[in-house]
Amino acid sequence: MTQNHPLPPQQTPHSPRRIPNPRVLIVGNYCHDVLIQNGAVVAETLGGAASFISNVLDSSSVACDLVSKVGRDFRYEVTHPPIVAPEKETTVFEAYFDLGIDGVGHADRVLKRVTACDPILPSDIPDSRFDFGMAVGVGGEILPETLEKMVEICDVVAVDIQALIRVFDPVDGSVKLVNLKESGFHHILHRVGFLKASSDEALFMDVEQMKQLCCVVVTNGEKGCRIYDKDDETVVPPFLAKQVDPTGAGDSFLGGLVVGLVEGLTVPDAALLGNLFGSITVEHIGQPKFDLMMLQRVKEEVQRRKKQCNLSSSHKNNNDRDEFHARLSPARFQDSPLQPKLLVNGLSGDRS
Ligand SMILES: Nc1ncnc2c1ncn2[C@@H]1O[C@H](COP(=O)(O)OP(=O)(O)O)[C@@H](O)[C@H]1O
Ligand SMILES: O=P([O-])([O-])O[C@@H]1[C@@H](O)[C@H](O)[C@@H](O)[C@H](O)[C@@H]1O
16 A cells, blocks of 8 residues: 555554454445346345445454445345335346356346435435445445545545446446546545456546556456556455356455455455455355354464564565465365365465
């Protein structure tokens, strides 16, 4: 991180610190997702970036407040209750996977917003302070004034670009993207800490310009992600996954990134945690349930990594991140028949 980007007060660019009892605010609507392949409904699940992100934060014991709106027809029991807009229906997305639901990448996913719940207004957001804010709308529910309030009350705000640049066809609801410059949010972006975009969405912004304003993270499916921060560019490697459904990968990625940041990891290390949670998510239809042993192991590896970085600043370089990646991988594949060798190496190899 470079000096000009907003950081939690405890953090300096070169020595990130854990935020004690972090307060994280997630803003974005829950939705109903309908997965359709060859004209048939394959699954109906709880969706919305807020649901995937809170799942990662809750599983990682990071406390969060969540502001979301749904209609009376909302079908799911959730840990963080939404605001019910009595006159409205819950946002519904149909995702068409005509090339197969297990295809790699998202070019095969066509999204349509079938119904839209109310937007989230500044008055829906509590008037208190947060260490971290996450603006993660899916159906146009984040307004410029909503983001303005978030940057006022949160020390650092992470934004998913999909909350800002999506527009919806008035006839069939299909999702189109507009350039970030024309989105109505451009004037607020210098106050944002992190901007996350998928590689498809990144085509709708000027990365060279944006990386001067905030830390830009571009995810790229099975290839992992890339961080652009002023003049630094860091490639963060992926984890192996057997993709079943790509829905929510970017959301879980963002959840993992924020878990890593509040824990005090460097941005590339936190993004590695994002890659891990993204990769687990693509192996499930709908919300993933994270294995408790895996979560425990991830916690231990995060603590170990922090100690290592505190001892020597040279541990923040790429070679050492390869080691962090390798140590997270056995945790990831602990119960999976996919990687028995990694499991053996992970438990009995050199782990000192
Ligand atoms: N097939 C995959 N294999 C392994 N990791 C994946 C896969 N797809 C996604 N991920 C992880 O999830 C992150 C987000 O996925 P991506 O598809 O880029 O985002 P989005 O869902 O926003 O389009 C990636 O950066 C990667 O770390
Ligand atoms: O797959 P992803 O891009 O990370 O995020 C998805 C959104 O794009 C989609 O609109 C929503 O219906 C899904 O539940 C999920 O939040």
